[in-house]
Amino acid sequence: MKRRSIMNIVTHCAEGTSFIKSKDTSAISHTGEVIFELVDNAIEEVGAEHVVQVKTDNASNNMAGKALLLEKRPNIFWSSCATHTINLMLQGIGNIPRFKKIVDQAKGFTIFIYGHHRTLECMRSFTKKREIIRPGVTRFASQFLTLQSLLDKKDSSRKMVVDAKWENIKETSSKKAKEAYDTVLSVRFWNGVEICLKVFEPLVKLLRLVDGDVKPSMGFVYGELLKAKREIKEAFKNEELRYKEVIAIVEKKMRGRLDAPLHLTAYLLNPHYSYADSSIFDNADITTSLITCVEQFYHGCDEDIHDEEVNIEFTKFQRKQGLFGKKMAKNCVNFDYNPG
Known part of the structure; x- marks a missing residue:
């Protein structure tokens, strides 16, 4: 299966998601025509009268397929995947230097802790066996959850690095250990974690909504995006100079996709x-x-x-x-x- 390209077709309705079919497209170019034929054949199988919209990401070949489908089936909508788009928002915001620095520091700390069995054992003894790393639906959601988890364990992490048990671990004398030590004792780092969470949380909440199968989310996407923008502004105390770069990313990614x-x-x-x-x-x-x-x-x-x-x-x-x-x-x- 390595390096093979598989395209999956699924249907989604109020009752949930159902797998229709998959196609191995490893040997063919993913042109707009190929995308169109795959989608159009699936619509034919399901019955065009049962299809309201098609959802894909915003790749140029998918948009070319969209144009072809619109010619043949002008009453079927083709929308951008909300999960993919919101993930792009989180990615863009996460790449802003002031946020990226905090994420990288948190990543450096967790990599060091989880990179040695003795430091991991030490951490678990201070957190009562609660993990720091928490998986999410996407890489950027995972970063948010890990930051959230790290903040929850702020006190235990700070106590850990000044305890004799930590100092007695051989690996804590390395350069990476010193960086981890400085990070977890830095007031600026923890302040940065808090603002990161306030900025990421509204979008992560929306990501979980659109990525879940429990409830149809189409009717909530735009409204919750408006709400997320308000909450992000509030995180910066409605000071435009502080929030405008973040809001610009959200608006750029949603334009033509989620509006x-x-x-x-x-x-x-x-x-x-x-x-x-x-x-x-x-x-x-x-x-x-x-x-x-x-x-x-x-x-x-x-x-x-x-x-x-x-x-x-x-x-x-x-x-x-x-x-x-x-x-x-x-x-x-x-x-x-x-x-x-």
Whole structure:
């Protein structure tokens, strides 16, 4: 299996995720045409009437496949993978020098601890056998979880490196050990860990939401991105000079990927947001996105259907009429979307 390229096709719906098929593409070029044929054949097998959207990452060959599919099946949406996009945000933020330095210091400390069985044994004796390293859904999520775990064990780690048990370990006389010692006793390092966590946490929470199979997340992606941006700004006490570089990365990565008409429409039609904040109904960009999605989804259909969806059904939703006025619908404002 080494160096083989395997493309997997899966379906996702409210009931969960199901594997459809895989294809070994090691011997062929991954062109837009190849991607298109693979996706189109899968749609044919499942039944086009059952498919609303296709999700891939934003690679150029996938976007070429998207264009070809749009020509053949203009009523099917093709969206960028939210997990991939949010991971790119975390990667970009993690590469900002002030954050990268903290992550590298934490990495250096954990590598030294886990690189020697005696230091690892020592650490476990001070943390009551609780590990520092914690795996996440992606490498950057793992970095966040490890920083979080390290902060939880701040006191025990600081006690460890000044204890006689640590000094009696042969490996603690090395240069790497001195760096680990300086890191864990540095006030600046721990302050940096705290700000890193405040910046990363909103995006990691969203990453867990979109990467999980427990609940469909499409209706929450855009709204939670807006919330994440607010929380990141608050982490910097709303001082633009401090947060603008981070927010610029988030906005650059989401542009054209997680703010497409389908995302905005899902945001608009989610009572969790629009029933809690009626000003969303007055946002021209968002309501225009609804019209765009209706036109695409009902492509080729009679215009009366477009009119019914936009001017009748949507109006009922906005005014909370009919079933939308039921207690269950109104309670969606307080819906628990937390991935756990």
